[in-house]
Amino acid sequence: MKPVADEGQLALLSNRKENMATMFLDRVAATPSREAFRYPSGDQWKSASWRELDELARRRAAGLIALGVQPEQRVAIASSTRMEWVECYLAAVLAAAATTTIYPTTMAEDVAYIVADAEVQVVFAEDATQLDKLRAHRSETPSLQKVVLIDGEPSAEDESWVLSLSALDELGTAYLKDNPSAIDDRLAQIKPDHLCTLIYTSGTTGRPKGVRLPHSVWTYEGAAVEGIRVLSQDDLQFLWLPLSHVFGQVLLAVQFQIGFATAIDGRIDKIVENAAVVQPTFMAAAPRIFEKAHARIVTMIEDEGGVKAKLFHWAFGVGARVSALRQQGKEPGGALGAQYALADKLVLSKIRARFGGRIRFFVSGSAALDKHLAEWFHSAGLLILEGYGLSETAAGSSLNRPGQYRLGSVGPIFPGTEAKIAEDGEILIKGPGVMSGYHNQPEQTAEVIDADGWFHTGDIGHFEDEYLFITDRKKDLFKTSGGKYVAPQVIEGRFKMICPYVGQFVVHGNKRNFVSALVTLDPDAIQGWAASNGLGGKSYAEIVSSDAARAMVQGYVDELNAGLNRWETIKKFTILDRDLTVETGEMTPSLKLKRKHVETQYADLLDKMYD
Template sequence: MKPVADSGQLALLSNRKDTMAQMFLDRVAATPQREAFRYPAGDQWKSVTWRETDELARRRAAGLIALGVEPEQRVAIASSTRMEWIDCYLAAVLAAAATTTIYPSTMSSDVAFIVADADVQVAIAEDAGQVDKLREHRAETPSLHKVVLIDGTPLDSDGDWVISLSALDSLGDAYLAEHAAVVDERVAQIKADHLCTLIYTSGTTGRPKGVRLPHSVWTYEGAAVEGIRVLSPDDLQFLWLPLSHVFGQVLVAVQCQIGFATAVDGRIDKIVDNAAIVQPTFMAAAPRIFEKAHARIVTMIESDGGVKARLFHWAFGVGARVSTLRQAGKEPSGLLAAQFATADRLVLSKIRDRFGGRIRFFVSGSAALDKKLAEWFHAAGLLILEGYGLSETAAGSSLNRPTQYRLGSVGPIFPATQVKIAEDGEILINGPGVMSGYHNQPAQTAEVIDSDGWFHTGDIGHFEDEFLFITDRKKDLFKTSGGKYVAPQVIEGRFKTICPYASQFVVHGNKRNFVSALVTLDPDAIVAWATSNGLTGRPYAEIVTSDAARAMVQGYVDELNAGLNRWETIKKFTILDRDLTIESGEMTPSLKLKRKYVEAQYADLLDKMYE
């Protein structure tokens, strides 16, 4: 087993709180006047302090109690990432309730399943569209007795089943007027092992499973991140990640523990614009965001061409040499230092400015980050700290540090967490961040948590020194008919880094005599490419299935194959006439590929490549 927590690691958790509610209230008491959050209000950003956040959360907590919500009963939040999401989440925490999260893109049938399976009492819905989903399956969700609408006006036809968010606030005010101490009394009842969050997995296969996360996992995550000292109260986070995902939620817990401020806006199309305005010191994201940023910058430079492109490539060549030195703990000197100063002033600093100019590091999680992509950003002076965890481990189990990192790894493990590698290479985790089990599914819980408490992650990995490396998902690994194992995620990530026009690259070949791939091209990036290749104004499907597009992709596939083992090389590929989407069921809301679903959907195209 490697590594194992020792007393020194446990000492890093000395500031751990008992419950998520207490962690939040202690933060309010410690820094009441410091900025807690800022969020867009029209064309401006509005800021609120920790005390103001507490006052609003208490009002809404009292409103939930007035609606009859009891300790550990579920309050669902069906909304995109926004300030109201956080306020309502904190309100549920202070009411001793447990939140259940629903992605706003979730189909109505799955919404009904989650609400029924979680026995949700109150649902907080972002808009009329989310209410429609709940109304459509109302007969299947008898426990749901109240819906709170964030945006818009409730319909008269819904009676008092739907109320506005302001009505919830008014209920809270009235209840507090008669029961002034009710929120503090609720908080005092909460125990560390009480349910805080029931988060449903994205479900790359089958129905989503409810992961039961008690208060203790969030207080552990907060204390562990504080203990490894990667963040301070003076940091500023830009949070756009879906708060319905465990990656987004852990960032709220960590913020409550450490006390830094967070700018909140979940509009993905505004990420770059917002970063330039907010000027955060750190931001977390899934790899797809880094892939798209890299692709946009590279395609823009390639379309300009000429001197500008030559200068860009020279600067990144210099940056790459400096990156290699810095990864070894050294700094450039002499001629290289002078070249780097010029490259940084003319090119590399401009890349950093696109993200506000103050980024100390990014954090990448939720899926595998291609090492070459991390190296490209590092050459620009932007360090991406990759971490690792699952919904079942409250998101964080390992993380690279700003002064202790190895690109391509997911870093050293968190204090007091134990990790070991099984004989077949599977990563097993034991520690305070592991879930208490799957909701209503004891058999499936027993399948993943053994009698000694080890959670079987389903991921394949290994250690190099203290750094953990992830190879692939155990279920995604396949063996060709020639008996060779292939790790598709590694190849897919590498191709998306090589090809700036790629959106998805689905590697296939289980029990086949060679490896093939389904390719989709990014709708935004391919427009600029089309303009330079005589296809201006053509429909997307016509562009991507053209001979010119196929030749372009073939060039990048050849480049990919040059770095692969013979049995891994892509012998054939098919470009799809549309991108894979969440709405079509091919991607999870956290942008993970539903591999088996996609392979089933495109079975005819895959089979055709082997005729």
């Protein structure tokens, strides 16, 4: 068991707030004029101070109160990550309501299930697409009283049920005029154990479960991150992560606690472009984003070839030697120092410039990050701090630190949290960040939180010194018919590092006599390869079904197999005619593979490899 750190515990006691509303309002009082958020408006970026955000949130909170929303009643947000998401979230917090989050990609049937299960009173719907989902299943959501449309105006047929965001603000202004103490009265009612967030897990299997997160888990997360001193008010975050996901929401809590500014834009296709303009000092992402960035850079260099490619590989070779030294707490000197200075000037600094040139570190979470990928970025002078947590632990349970990291691990446990490894290797967590339970599901709550308060994560791992290492998901581990255990995530991550053209690599072999894989190729990365291999102008389906593409993948599989145990090696693979996506239900919105769904969907192809 890893004990609570005394220093971190003392920091928690002095810095932790009463509830999320207090955390936000204390931030406003401490730094009212500082920039809170930066957001795109047309071709420009606009800023909002903490005071401006407070004024808007209070007005909107009063609008919710005027609509009849009571303390701890649910207000849902069905929207992509944008400035209005934060504003609507804060409105719910200041009204003492609890937020329920809905991914904008969620199917209409699942939206109806979440709204009904959570007994949502009001939904903030991003646009007509989200409104259509609610309209189609209105009879199945009896608790839903109003929909507030973020973009656009309600139609005549919807005007009794739907109102615009501006109309809600006007309603709030009028309510505050007649009830000036309305917000303060609500704030006085909020207790630490009151429900703040009801977040439905994206679910790699089955229907999503509502995770009940009281105010106390968020105030703990904010104080814990402040306590480990990795961020300050002078940092600038670039936030693109889905705020419907717990990873995105914990970053809000941390921001309110510490007071740094955030540039916010959830458009995934704009991440690199925005980072270059915003020049953040840190950014959090799922591993898939780092995989795609690595693949894009490597394929671009390989396509150019010649002297540039040789210079690139030389520079990264030097960077790798410097990375190894820095992981030991040392700095390069002598000949290596001179080589590194040249490599940095000619190549490595240009890689960092793609992300704005000011990144102190990235934060990776939501899924496993391949150690070799972390080492590649570190060779370029870009440190990725991997962390660990689940929706049920309010996202953050451990994190590497800039001056205390071990690549391949998810870092030391947060101060105030305890963790231990069960006899079967499962990671167990206890502490103030753990959920109060699953909504309306006491039996499932009892399955994961035992009588002693330990949350059973479902992840397999071990400690090396104070560093936690994750091996795989307990449910993902499989045993071949020969009785050998295989950890698919490790193999999948390794292949994505080796092959710059891969989209997804799904390892399969439970109760089979050998291990196989389903392969998809990245639609963007493969185009340059196709042009260089006589397949320019061909469709994606034609490229991936070609003999040349299969030979290319086979070469990378052979390279992968050379580093695996015999029973882990990929004996056969099938290339799919399209990539796996969130929209088709094969990936979660946080870019995790829905393994069971994919194996069921492609059962015929998998079986064929074992005929």
